[in-house]
Amino acid sequence: MSRDFSLGTVEVALKPVERLEEYLQSRGKRVTQQRKIIVEQVFARHEHFDADDLLAQLRELVGPKKVSRPTVYRTLTELVEAGLLRKMTLGGRSVYEHDYGYPQHDHLHCTKCDKLIEFSSDEMKGIREAVGREHQFRVTGHRLIINGICSDCTKARRGTRPQDLI
Amino acid sequence: MSRDFSLGTVEVALKPVERLEEYLQSRGKRVTQQRKIIVEQVFARHEHFDADDLLAQLRELVGPKKVSRPTVYRTLTELVEAGLLRKMTLGGRSVYEHDYGYPQHDHLHCTKCDKLIEFSSDEMKGIREAVGREHQFRVTGHRLIINGICSDCTKARRGTRPQDLI
DNA sequence: ATTTATGCAAATCCTTTGCAAATCT
DNA sequence: AGATTTGCAAAGGATTTGCATAAAT
Numbered sequence: 001m002s003r004d005f006s007l008g009t010v011e012v013a014l015k016p017v018e019r020l021e022e023y024l025q026s027r028g029k030r031v032t033q034q035r036k037i038i039v040e041q042v043f044a045r046h047e048h049f050d051a052d053d054l055l056a057q058l059r060e061l062v063g064p065k066k067v068s069r070p071t072v073y074r075t076l077t078e079l080v081e082a083g084l085l086r087k088m089t090l091g092g093r094s095v096y097e098h099d100y101g102y103p104q105h106d107h108l109h110c111t112k113c114d115k116l117i118e119f120s121s122d123e124m125k126g127i128r129e130a131v132g133r134e135h136q137f138r139v140t141g142h143r144l145i146i147n148g149i150c151s152d153c154t155k156a157r158r159g160t161r162p163q164d165l166i
Numbered sequence: 167m168s169r170d171f172s173l174g175t176v177e178v179a180l181k182p183v184e185r186l187e188e189y190l191q192s193r194g195k196r197v198t199q200q201r202k203i204i205v206e207q208v209f210a211r212h213e214h215f216d217a218d219d220l221l222a223q224l225r226e227l228v229g230p231k232k233v234s235r236p237t238v239y240r241t242l243t244e245l246v247e248a249g250l251l252r253k254m255t256l257g258g259r260s261v262y263e264h265d266y267g268y269p270q271h272d273h274l275h276c277t278k279c280d281k282l283i284e285f286s287s288d289e290m291k292g293i294r295e296a297v298g299r300e301h302q303f304r305v306t307g308h309r310l311i312i313n314g315i316c317s318d319c320t321k322a323r324r325g326t327r328p329q330d331l332i
Numbered sequence: 333a334t335t336t337a338t339g340c341a342a343a344t345c346c347t348t349t350g351c352a353a354a355t356c357t
Numbered sequence: 358a359g360a361t362t363t364g365c366a367a368a369g370g371a372t373t374t375g376c377a378t379a380a381a382t
Contacts, residue, residue: 258346
């Protein structure tokens with residue numbers, strides 16, 4: 001199966017839910033209703049989100065009391081462990097995005113409207129390797145966020161609240 | 167006046183305290199004892215620190231009740247606004263480092279021992295420009311953190327607590 | 333004399349936890 | 358049945374805020 005996203009295409013053998021089941025079973029964890037509901041909803045949209053966004057989405061699209069807040073937090077942690085989601089911290093709050101079946105990329109962060117735009121740069125690979133070698137550092141990943149003002153906000157001349165630059 | 171740091175030398179016209187006074191006066195804010203004590207202590211050491219570290223340093227080197235916790239937080243925010251400090255978020259907590267008179271650089275973050283190592287890469291300038299142009303984004307800064315295991319932890323074979331990869 | 337800043341205590345925000353009841357295997 | 362999960366309520370940790378008092382202009 002292959003999925004096509006704005007940044008490219010990556011081959012993935014299993015659907016997110018299946019990947020999760022595989023992960024859960026390999027750890028003797030259980031495939032519960034709420035975990036299935038959560039992956040399903042998480043992969044139903046591609047935008048970046050935080051625990052609250054997800055909770056709101058669940059309440060709206062699935063039902064008001066299908067999954068509790070603690071379970072959302074617990075499951076998000078598992079989805080990160082399972083390699084399905086990637087977590088990042090933007091000004092104090094945790095933000096998640098798809099990792100599974102999604103190509104490596106970085107972010108442009110508009111400090112006016114707080115929008116996140118994805119981009120990919122091949123040069124990063126080189127930088128990582130070079131820097132790692134130089135410092136005898138075993139590199140496992142990186143996070144690059146370029147801050148600035150997006151074109152929309154530049155046009156709109158009057159921005160909203162000033163954001164702290166992570 | 168020039169200051170020499172591991173990554174290079176940058177010319178700065180005023181000392182941090184002076185720069186702060188300039189900033190405060192330009193805003194009709196007051197040059198208080200605690201604000202002066204804080205900048206002084208903040209620039210007395212070059213390591214990265216968080217609000218708690220600073221509070222501890224103040225209690226130890228200045229006195230146990232010279233500056234309160236809320237004032238530390240309020241002043242750190244001002245120092246960032248004044249361009250004296252740079253703020254970053256590492257796994258939920260805010261970490262600060264010198265910005266004023268200190269050259270642009272990025273970080274290597276050891277996910278075992280949580281150590282931060284500075285490095286600078288010239289390629290980043292190019293990436294920033296290219297990406298900004300491509301997305302009509304007015305770039306004002308960036309944050310690059312490369313995660314991995316530092317040489318110390320690799321040697322020590324057994325790391326400490328697992329960290330979440332920002 | 334004004335007006336801003338500080339310190340205290342309490343409040344917030346996001347996230348995590350203890351524990352009994354519910355749900356999987 | 359037996360173990361893991363869930364949901365609830367409460368706890369936690371970092372950071373912020375209201376307000377009376379202290380300090381700066």
